[in-house]
Amino acid sequence: MNCRKNQSILEKVKNYFSNKEVMARGKRKENKLKKIILVGSPNVGKSVLFNILTGAYVTVSNYPGTTVEISEGKGKIFGRSIEVIDTPGMYSLLPITEEEKVAREILLSEIPDVVLHVIDAKNLKRMLSLTLQLIEAGLPLILVVNIMDEARKMGMEIDTQILEEELGIPVVATSAAFGEGIGVLKEKIAEYIFSRNIDADKKVG
Amino acid sequence: MAIVISKRIEYDPKIEKAVSNIVKLLNHDYKISKKSIALLLLQSDESIMEMVKKREGKVYKLIAEIVEKTCNSFDKPLNYVIAMNRQRVADDIAGKAVTYSRKKSSMTVSDILERITINPITGIPIFVLVLYYGLYKFVGGFGAGTLVDYLEGQVFDVYINPVVNSIVTTFIPWKPLQELLALDYGVITLGIRYAIAIILPIVGTFFLVFSVIEDSGYLPRLALLIDKVFKGIGLNGRAVIPLTLGFGCDTMATIVSRTLETRRERIISTLLLALAIPCSAQLGVIMALMSHIPVALVVWIVFIFLVFLLVGYLASKVLPGNKPSFYMELPPLRFPKVTNVLTKTYTRMRWYFFEVVPFFIAASVVIWFGNITGLFQNIINVLAPIMHLLGLPDEAAKAFVFGFFRRDYGAAGLYDLHKAGLLSGNQVLVASVTLTLFIPCIAQASVMVKERGIKTALAIMAFIFPFAFFTGFVLNSLLNLLGVSF
Numbered sequence: 001m002n003c004r005k006n007q008s009i010l011e012k013v014k015n016y017f018s019n020k021e022v023m024a025r026g027k028r029k030e031n032k033l034k035k036i037i038l039v040g041s042p043n044v045g046k047s048v049l050f051n052i053l054t055g056a057y058v059t060v061s062n063y064p065g066t067t068v069e070i071s072e073g074k075g076k077i078f079g080r081s082i083e084v085i086d087t088p089g090m091y092s093l094l095p096i097t098e099e100e101k102v103a104r105e106i107l108l109s110e111i112p113d114v115v116l117h118v119i120d121a122k123n124l125k126r127m128l129s130l131t132l133q134l135i136e137a138g139l140p141l142i143l144v145v146n147i148m149d150e151a152r153k154m155g156m157e158i159d160t161q162i163l164e165e166e167l168g169i170p171v172v173a174t175s176a177a178f179g180e181g182i183g184v185l186k187e188k189i190a191e192y193i194f195s196r197n198i199d200a201d202k203k204v205g
Numbered sequence: 206m207a208i209v210i211s212k213r214i215e216y217d218p219k220i221e222k223a224v225s226n227i228v229k230l231l232n233h234d235y236k237i238s239k240k241s242i243a244l245l246l247l248q249s250d251e252s253i254m255e256m257v258k259k260r261e262g263k264v265y266k267l268i269a270e271i272v273e274k275t276c277n278s279f280d281k282p283l284n285y286v287i288a289m290n291r292q293r294v295a296d297d298i299a300g301k302a303v304t305y306s307r308k309k310s311s312m313t314v315s316d317i318l319e320r321i322t323i324n325p326i327t328g329i330p331i332f333v334l335v336l337y338y339g340l341y342k343f344v345g346g347f348g349a350g351t352l353v354d355y356l357e358g359q360v361f362d363v364y365i366n367p368v369v370n371s372i373v374t375t376f377i378p379w380k381p382l383q384e385l386l387a388l389d390y391g392v393i394t395l396g397i398r399y400a401i402a403i404i405l406p407i408v409g410t411f412f413l414v415f416s417v418i419e420d421s422g423y424l425p426r427l428a429l430l431i432d433k434v435f436k437g438i439g440l441n442g443r444a445v446i447p448l449t450l451g452f453g454c455d456t457m458a459t460i461v462s463r464t465l466e467t468r469r470e471r472i473i474s475t476l477l478l479a480l481a482i483p484c485s486a487q488l489g490v491i492m493a494l495m496s497h498i499p500v501a502l503v504v505w506i507v508f509i510f511l512v513f514l515l516v517g518y519l520a521s522k523v524l525p526g527n528k529p530s531f532y533m534e535l536p537p538l539r540f541p542k543v544t545n546v547l548t549k550t551y552t553r554m555r556w557y558f559f560e561v562v563p564f565f566i567a568a569s570v571v572i573w574f575g576n577i578t579g580l581f582q583n584i585i586n587v588l589a590p591i592m593h594l595l596g597l598p599d600e601a602a603k604a605f606v607f608g609f610f611r612r613d614y615g616a617a618g619l620y621d622l623h624k625a626g627l628l629s630g631n632q633v634l635v636a637s638v639t640l641t642l643f644i645p646c647i648a649q650a651s652v653m654v655k656e657r658g659i660k661t662a663l664a665i666m667a668f669i670f671p672f673a674f675f676t677g678f679v680l681n682s683l684l685n686l687l688g689v690s691f
Contacts, residue, residue: 043536057552062544069460088464093241094248094284098463101252107257108236124303129288129294135211138238150537155306162302168211177542 019052033074034193035083037110039103039134040118041127042089045146048176049118050086053077058086070106077186080194085110093133107139113193116185118144121151121158121173135169142170142188212298212569220283223247223275230268233260246272250531263388279347313536332427339414340452342614345492348410353493356402361394367502369393385573399617407489409554410470415453415547420541424449428536438514439521440609442463444474451482454557456649458482459656469526473537473583475521475657477667479645480672481513490616491637494623501691508638512676560648568607568614581606591674595635596681598617600627604636608643615640630691639677642669 036053038046047060054073071086080154087106088099095101117134119127124145134141145158163171171189175180216224227243235242235256244255246268257263279286321327355529366387373387387394418424424446432442444465451458455478460473495502575581588602595601600622608615619636622628628636643654645666653662684690 011654057548059549059552092288094245094250097466111236125296125299126292128299129291132212132214132294133241136214136238136244137241141211157304157306159302159304163298166212166298166301 002052007121017099033081033083034054034113035085035110037085037087037106037112037115038118039087039107039115039130040054040144041091041120041123041130044089044118044120044127045176046086046089046118047071049144049174050084050144052176053084054136059194070102078194080160080190082189082193088151090198092128092130093137113140114189115139115141117141118146118191120147121145121148121156122124122154123148124151124158131167135167140192142172142185142192143167143186144185145171145173146176148180149178212294214291214294215285219275219278220247220287220290223271226271227268230264230271231257231261231262235260242285247275248287249276249294274403281323286611288682310384319426319538322423323429324428328426328430332430335418335531335637337425339418340411340488341492343414344410344489345496346408348407349489349493350496352406352410353403353489356406361402366398367370374590381573381577384577385570390569390572390576392566392569395572396565398560399614400558400565403490403617403620404486404561405554405558408486408557409550410555411453411489411548412553413487413546415450416546416553418543419540420549422536422538426534434514437521438477438517439524440470440472440517444470447474448477448482451478452488453485453553455479455482455484455645456652460536463656467526469521471523472524472657472661472665473517473520475519475661476668477513477652479653480516480642480669481509481663483641485510486584487616487641490620491641494616494620494633495639496632498633498691501630504691505634505641506638507675508680509641512642516672548551552657564647565614571608594681595639595674595686597632597636598627601632601636604640605643607648608640615643631681631689634691635677635681635684638680639673642673642676645669 038050040046050071050073051060054075055071056071056075058071058073069088073083073084073086075084085106087103090103091099091105092099093104095104111201115134117131119131129182131141131143143163145160145163148158151158158173160171160173170192171186172181172188174185176182214222224243227246228239231239231242242253242257246257249272250334257268261268261414276283294408322331343400369391373383373391377383377386384391386392389395399688404634427449428442428445429440431445435441435444446464447458447462458478459475462471462478463472465471490611491505492502495505572581575584582604585599585602588605589599592601601619604615604622607618616637619628619633619640623633650662650666653665657665
């Protein structure tokens with residue numbers, strides 16, 4: 001909530017122009033602010049990741065539905081500036097509640113450089129359905145399998161390699177609340193948004 | 206975009222056919238793939254239908270035909286068929302990627318806790334314990350008692366107020382200006398004092414307790430526990446979250462009621478928040494007021510709770526709509542992280558404080574203005590007969606006028622009257638009940654308008670205002686009739 005209000009006019013103008021740039025495809029400038037959108041079911045740790053990526057603070061709770069508005073913030077990955085958007089929880093691309101509508105509206109109006117689909121490792125099976133929908137939507141996706149610590153405690157082992165092969169997208173395992181896997185996540189994001197040849201690489205691979 | 210060899214779901218052939226036909230008809234750019242748009246159209250997503258209709262114009266009719274034809278060829282709803290297709294693929298992938306290395310053997314402490322918090326037999330006593338120690342002992346006793354006594358009685362009464370009063374009376378010759386800054390209704394001696402000495406310690410202790418409770422994962426379990434009670438008042442367990450958050454700050458909670466599924470639920474919870482849920486500051490002051498008459502406090506709790514149930518029940522009868530179904534993620538119980546609890550408490554206190562202080566200062570100025578022009582006295586005179594009906598002294602009208610500005614401000618006004626020995630036990634009870642039900646504060650009212658629309662907000666307020674006084678009247682008459690005095 002707070003971050004959004006604090007957005008200065010300058011930033012708004014900047015965003016406006018960066019959007020324009022994206023629209024003029026192919027003419028992307030290297031120094032354009034890269035945009036990251038966090039999506040996923042309620043209570044999977046999107047806001048924790050938002051706080052980590054931006055250094056800002058949005059309220060984090062252990063109950064679903066804490067985030068009802070969009071938070072926007074800025075951060076740095078390996079010294080490069082990024083813009084991060086945190087969304088309310090959504091279970092599916094087909095929304096039921098108002099907060100789900102808000103989350104989907106973002107996907108229908110923004111042009112993200114990368115979308116992080118954050119899921120709860122313990123409920124991987126159920127949450128993969130949204131991953132599939134986001135892939136179907138053609139969004140530039142990274143799957144973040146969060147809350148690994150609790151999954152491990154339950155005796156669950158998740159092979160991210162297999163997930164990457166099956167889904168055809170980058171997959172990172174994290175326990176964001178304890179900082180676990182954040183380094184790898186940042187690397188994958190950087191790989192995705194800062195390396196210019198990534199599209200070409202993917203096509204060949 | 207970037208991904209080329211990503212997973213592709215095979216849907217039912219009839220659906221695949223419809224999708225490819227619709228995709229061919231979509232000529233505009235939708236930011237997400239046309240396949241997704243086509244699938245959403247098949248699932249009768251209203252906002253997508255609206256958008257496509259606007260962008261594609263005449264072609265939309267053809268699309269609508271395909272959607273209808275496809276819908277008719279299945280006996281189950283299409284969103285169900287599509288979801289099942291997708292889930293099969295998800296199950297398949299999960300089956301390959303996930304292995305269970307060991308079965309859980311013994312019950313851990315958190316397993317036991319998770320069970321007993323949702324079992325009604327053990328869950329309700331646990332809930333009562335949480336309320337007793339968390340709210341009554343810590344917020345009411347420590348926050349509203351110890352901390353307020355110290356800040357009010359020591360810091361302000363002994364040091365700040367006398368110093369401010371003597372400086373102001375010595376250096377400022379003009380009486381009205383003296384009164385603006387100091388004395389009875391001064392910005393410093395009333396506004397700042399209320400904010401720092403009464404409200405801040407209460408809100409701070411409440412937010413601390415609430416942060417611990419919310420991070421532990423207890424709230425969704427509470428939601429499950431009282432889902433049945435809530436069903437009766439047209440809400441489901443999900444509403445526990447906005448409603449309990451209301452005990453922190455009703456304004457914040459009204460925003461969070463967005464998470465409820467139907468408009469009907471959102472209206473009912475907005476009404477209940479405005480009417481029967483006191484915010485932490487108000488609650489703290491009320492607990493402090495009645496701390497030495499515990500029986501009156503119990504009567505207050507029971508009475509407000511009955512009003513909550515009754516109004517909720519009536520509202521659910523009056524408002525048309527379906528009974529909501531209950532579905533909520535049940536997160537595990539976790540040991541709250543100290544840093545997160547402290548940061549969250551601090552952020553909320555800061556947010557609250559910066560919201561409260563300007564309001565309190567503005568209220569002091571308005572009251573000062575009302576006082577020197579005699580307007581304030583006029584309002585009190587108008588309200589005096591109502592006060593008499595409730596068995597309250599004229600001065601109590603002040604607290605209600607304060608309550609217009611903020612709930613907590615009104616409660617703090619009551620606290621002052623009580624301290625001056627102007628209210629009897631019965632009067633404290635009646636005034637507290639009425640003030641709790643009475644009109645939401647300005648911030649909450651504006652959020653109500655923003656979230657629910659002006660008509661609904663006005664309707665809610667038009668109901669609350671007379672209802673609060675009527676309830677106070679009923680309570681006072683009951684007390685007189687039964688000859689009870691606290």
